[in-house]
Amino acid sequence: MDCIVSIATAQHPLDPNPKYAPKPIELSVFKAMSVGQDxxxxLHRAENERAYYNTKIYYGENPNG
Known part of the structure; x- marks a missing residue:
């Protein structure tokens, strides 16, 4: 499923350090393999299976196939 990810390097409001010193970040993106029925x-929770079922319906696929 498509998603939008937002990454912020702003200092946390509760950080006691008075100096703003953002650190470098590294981001890696990988294409996930298909998830099998098993x-x-x-299968860990019923909510997980419903999420996969609803996603297939959202994309117009047969949820049982």
Whole structure:
């Protein structure tokens, strides 16, 4: 599913350090493999399976196939 990610390097409001000193960040993006019907992340909770089911409906796919 498409998503938008926002990354901020701003200082946390509760940080006691008076100096703003952002650190460098590194971001890696990988294409995920398809999740099988027997994948633990799908079967761990009933809510997970409903999420996969609803995502297929959202994209116009057959949720049972």
């Amino acid at each position: 994948d633990p992340c799908r």
